[in-house]
Structures are given as structure tokens and as C-alpha cells.
Amino acid sequence: MEHNLKTLTVESCRKARLSRDPRFDGQFFIGVLTTGIFCRPICPAVLPQEKNVRYFDSAIRAINEGLRPCLRCRPDSAPDSFAWKGTQTTVERALKLIDAGVMSGENGLSIESLSERLGIGSRYLRKLFFEALGTSPKKYAQFRQLMFAKQLLHETNLSITQVGLVAGYRSVRRFNEVFKDTLRLTPTQLRKKGGEHCRAPKSKTCSDEGVCLSLTLSYCPPFNWEHLSGFYRLRMVEGMEWQDDASSYGRTFRLGAVEGFFEVVHLNEKNRFNVTIHLFRAEDLPLLRDVVMQIRRLFDLDADLDKIHDSLSSIPFIGEHLHEGIRIPGTWSAFEAGCRAILGQQVSVNQATKLLNSMVKENGELRYLSGRRLRMFPTPDKLANASLDELKMPAARKAAIKAFSQYVATTPDADLEQWLTIKGIGPWTVAYAKMRGRSDPDILLCSDLVVKKRLLKMYEADRDTGQPAKPVDYTVLTESLRRQSSPWGSYLTFQLWEQT
Known part of the structure; x- marks a missing residue:
């Protein structure tokens, strides 16, 4: 609903959907009252009339209004760039924990335990969630489980039982019940209806032990892949990391007892990555979601770069030197x-x-999988x-x-x-x-020698040459910069490392 939009106006949403502007992907969703579905701003379907449209700042609000996700643009695959994200620290911390699966599975945290971990009361946490998302932490956790399960149904050949297990459901029966109650389709029906719109290669069994799956991960542009891939390439470890071409990157990983490797291919024109994940053991599938969330973090896929750029560009003597789309290479x-x-x-x-x-x-340690020496x-x-x-x-x-x-x-x-x-x-x-x-996101490495050199150079170049030169107090300068760049100090650090 329009009154749920925190920072975007209805007119902004209207213009974004009419132009299918990818910069707004994930920041709002479009409910189409005549069809009962909701879409992303980039949906390729015929544009509905404005009188039949309502706007939502999150997919879960649309779900709560009785709408179901579009099978064509698949809101489950939109980047997690809520318009209000970053303005409520406690809610953002809670979202990160829930997205990481702390409330899923047999050992999932209760709302009381999650609240204790956040250092607040459970009643207050519920209040914050209703203000931000119009739902409870428990329902949000269930929504995230469903959306991940929906992605697996669209993009992999995992069985319904496996999908439910990976998404954190204790039984197939419960998975089917929740899925049908929320999305008005059974998992089997959705897989049949959505199959024609699948955009990623189906998963397959690896040539030896283990399992191999392919998924798509979207982001909001801009994304400076040349900078990110170049940063990794300069620091690459042979056998542990590799780049087969300019658009790809791969590496091995260990997450607890889970081991494997992943490869990504950047599709710049589609604002997404095709990701192939190889797990050394098939029994590690239940932790797939944790691996996917870690890959999203690694490439900083959920950052709102327009918001960050606008904030940093307002800093005197910094703004004119910024490069577009620079993210944190994790x-x-x-x-x-x-x-x-x-x-x-x-x-x-x-x-x-x-x-x-x-x-x-x-x-x-050396590992061998799918013909690779890793x-x-x-x-x-x-x-x-x-x-x-x-x-x-x-x-x-x-x-x-x-x-x-x-x-x-x-x-x-x-x-x-x-x-x-x-x-x-x-x-x-x-x-x-x-x-x-x-x-x-808020680490400004002022003590770094490269950062210090470039800050001083930029500051001196910006000085009024008509005034007598005065010694620069670097401590005072950086204290001011920390305040002005917060909460995006890390992005300023990488901007300064990128300066030539």
C-alpha cells in the first residue's frame, strides 16, 4: 500500500515501473489488483493501468495483502534492498540473523532468544518489525524460508522433499501446508507453472561424490564488477581462487563442517550473477542457504549504491572523485x-x-572434485x-x-x-x-598509508589557493570525515584505494 512506502513517493514508483528502472529492483513491489499478483519494477509483463496498481515497500507486505508472487519476474529473486534498510539498526541486525537462518530448523531460535541476542525485549522487537515490515519476526522468518524454497523449486532439480529440508522445514507435510496457505499453490504446482520462466541451469549431480546446483543472485545497479574482480585478481591465491575470464570468479570455501567451491558469472546487462555451488557432500544440502547468504555478502549484493553514493558525494573535496558502483569485496x-x-x-x-x-x-588441504584440484x-x-x-x-x-x-x-x-x-x-x-x-559498512581506515596519502592530496587540491597555506591537522580532518561518511566509511575506504 502506498502509505507503507518509507522513502519513495508514489510518483517515483510510478515512473520507475513505467521505465522498468533496474535501480529500484527490490526497493518496492507492484501489486496488481486485477490479477492478484505482485511484481518487481523490472517485470517484462504488459504494464497494468495505474488505477489497478498498489505499491509496497517489501514483498512480505504484498503477501500479507493476499497477493501472490509473479511467476514471470519472480519477486523471490529480487535483491534485498528495502527502501528503509540502514535506518533502523536493531531491525537490520535482526534481519541479518533471520536471513542467516537462526530461526529455522529444529534448533531455530525463539523470538525470545532472538530478542535476548539483540539486547532488547521480545515485545519491543515485535513492535519494531510491525513498524518496518507490517509483520512479526516469526512470519518474516517463514516468508524468507518460503522465498528461498520457491527459488530452489524454480532453478534446481532438487526433489520437493530436498527443497523443504534445505529451506528449513522439519517435514514435507508442513512444507506443503505453509507453501499452499501463503502462495495459494502447492510446491508441485508452482514448479509446473513456473518452469517455463526458469532463468538458470538446473542443478545436476557432480561427476563424483557431492552435489552441484545453479542459482541466480540479483542486485540493484550500479555494480562496478571491473573494480571488484580486479581487487580479487590482484590478491588471488592459486588453487583456492580463479578467474576463467573477465566476467567470472570462483573459490573454495569452508563453512563449519561444510566444504565446497562456487563459481559466479556476472551478467552485467541483467544485473545478476549466475552462481554454481559445488558441495563436497550431498548430506550438507541443509546448509545450502547459509552458503548462499555468505556468497551474497562476499559480493555485497544487497548494498544500495545510489543511497551510499549520494551520502558520500555530499562530503566536501570527496564527492567529485567518487567512482560509480564500488562495493566491499569480502x-x-x-x-x-x-x-x-x-x-x-x-x-x-x-x-x-x-x-x-x-x-x-x-x-x-587439497581436495579433488569435478575434475578439479582444489x-x-x-x-x-x-x-x-x-x-x-x-x-x-x-x-x-x-x-x-x-x-x-x-x-x-x-x-x-x-x-x-x-x-x-x-x-x-x-x-x-x-x-x-x-x-x-x-x-x-562503516570502517574508514584513516591509518592506512595509501588512504592517508590520497586524502591529503585531495584535500590540498581542494584548498582555496588564494589563502595562505596552513598545516593540515590529519587527526581533525579524519575525525570530521568519520562523522560525515558514517555509516558508509568502508565504501569511502575502497573509493580512496581506487583513486589514481
Whole structure:
């Protein structure tokens, strides 16, 4: 409904849908009253008359109004770029946890447990959700389960039973009941009706043990893939990461006990990625959703770049230098990011990458799947007990790697700030790990030498040349920048690293 739109006007929505503007994909949805369905702004179907349209700021609001998702544009595959996202910190934290599946499955958290984890009361959490989404945390969790199940039904050959299990349902019967009650179709009916609109290759069994699935992951443009892929390419680890061509990227991963690798192909003209995920063991399928969410984080697919760019462009002497579409290139884990940061202390990126390659080659386990010889990133236990003789660097930094690995091995869930108690790890290393390993959006690395050099150069160039030159107080300058760039400091960091 129009009154649910938080930041977009009805006129903005009207113009966006008439032009099928992809920048608004995921920011609002279009309910068509004459058909009882709701669509994305980019839906290729014949445009309905304005009098038959209502606008919603989230798919779940449309569901709550009794509308069902369009089988052609598939709202379940829209990027998660809610118009209000980022304005309510507690709700956003809750959404991230629910999207990660903490309320799904046999061991799913109750609303009370989720509220406790967020540090608020359950009644207050329900109130926040109703204000933001018009529904409860429990119903939102059920909605996310359904939308992921719907994507699997469209894009894979998994059986109905497997889809229900992967989506977090305890029984096929319950899965069918919830699916039909909400979407007014059974899983089998939806698969038949939606089959002709499938846009991704169906999943297949791998040539050896394991399972292989293909999915599509959408985003809101702009997306500077050249920057992101170039950033990864410069820091690539042989056998663990690869790029077969300019539009692709692949790497191995470990998520708890789950191991595998994924490959993405960027389809710039369609604002999405085709993703193929290979799991070494078929029994790991129930954790597929966790893997997918991690890949979304890795490529920062849910960022609202227009909003971020508008915010940063208002900063004096910064705005005119911004590049379009720069996102946060994540690492698979905070531990990996910490290792990369320690190896990168006081050396160039090229030298740090050589050290990283040597460390992974010597200590990363080999895996063979689908005809590939793959290398895993070393576990904390492995590095804690490794000699690290292959690393041509000061003994103090080797000791830091070992101490860091031992700490993570024994306290894997510790807050990253606790890493500062480890000798050889300072604020820069922790901040880097937060930015790339946790995708924290608000890390401005002012202590980074490249960032400092470029900030000062840009500041000096912007000065009024008619005034007497005064020494720049870098501390005062960066304190001001932190305030002005918040909560998008990480994006400013990558903008500054990109400056030439």
C-alpha cells in the first residue's frame, strides 16, 4: 500500500515501473489488483493501468495483502534492498540473523532468544518489525524460508522433499501446508507453472561424490564488477581462487563442517550473477542457504549504491572523485581476513599476496572434485601448529600469525576487538578484518598509508589557493570525515584505494 512506502513517493514508483528502472529492483513491489499478483519494477509483463496498481515497500507486505508472487519476474529473486534498510539498526541486525537462518530448523531460535541476542525485549522487537515490515519476526522468518524454497523449486532439480529440508522445514507435510496457505499453490504446482520462466541451469549431480546446483543472485545497479574482480585478481591465491575470464570468479570455501567451491558469472546487462555451488557432500544440502547468504555478502549484493553514493558525494573535496558502483569485496571469513591483514603489514599488496600463496600452498588441504584440484584455506588449528618456514618475513610476524591462529582455534566466536590482546595485532588489522571478513559498512581506515596519502592530496587540491597555506591537522580532518561518511566509511575506504 502506498502509505507503507518509507522513502519513495508514489510518483517515483510510478515512473520507475513505467521505465522498468533496474535501480529500484527490490526497493518496492507492484501489486496488481486485477490479477492478484505482485511484481518487481523490472517485470517484462504488459504494464497494468495505474488505477489497478498498489505499491509496497517489501514483498512480505504484498503477501500479507493476499497477493501472490509473479511467476514471470519472480519477486523471490529480487535483491534485498528495502527502501528503509540502514535506518533502523536493531531491525537490520535482526534481519541479518533471520536471513542467516537462526530461526529455522529444529534448533531455530525463539523470538525470545532472538530478542535476548539483540539486547532488547521480545515485545519491543515485535513492535519494531510491525513498524518496518507490517509483520512479526516469526512470519518474516517463514516468508524468507518460503522465498528461498520457491527459488530452489524454480532453478534446481532438487526433489520437493530436498527443497523443504534445505529451506528449513522439519517435514514435507508442513512444507506443503505453509507453501499452499501463503502462495495459494502447492510446491508441485508452482514448479509446473513456473518452469517455463526458469532463468538458470538446473542443478545436476557432480561427476563424483557431492552435489552441484545453479542459482541466480540479483542486485540493484550500479555494480562496478571491473573494480571488484580486479581487487580479487590482484590478491588471488592459486588453487583456492580463479578467474576463467573477465566476467567470472570462483573459490573454495569452508563453512563449519561444510566444504565446497562456487563459481559466479556476472551478467552485467541483467544485473545478476549466475552462481554454481559445488558441495563436497550431498548430506550438507541443509546448509545450502547459509552458503548462499555468505556468497551474497562476499559480493555485497544487497548494498544500495545510489543511497551510499549520494551520502558520500555530499562530503566536501570527496564527492567529485567518487567512482560509480564500488562495493566491499569480502573474504570468506574473518579469520582469512585477519591472516591477509597480518601478512600485509608493512609490505606491498604484491608481496603480501606472494606470502599468502606460500602459506596456503604449504598448509591448505587439497581436495579433488569435478575434475578439479582444489586448495582450501588453512584452518586455525593447522596454522597454529605450523612452522611457517615457507614465509620469508620477520619472525615477529610469523609469531603473530601463530598466536592469532591459536586464539581463533580456541575462541572462534570471540568479538574481533579481543584480537587486540594478541601481540602483533593492532587496530588496523582488526578494522581490516571487520571490513572484509564481516562486511562492516562503516570502517574508514584513516591509518592506512595509501588512504592517508590520497586524502591529503585531495584535500590540498581542494584548498582555496588564494589563502595562505596552513598545516593540515590529519587527526581533525579524519575525525570530521568519520562523522560525515558514517555509516558508509568502508565504501569511502575502497573509493580512496581506487583513486589514481
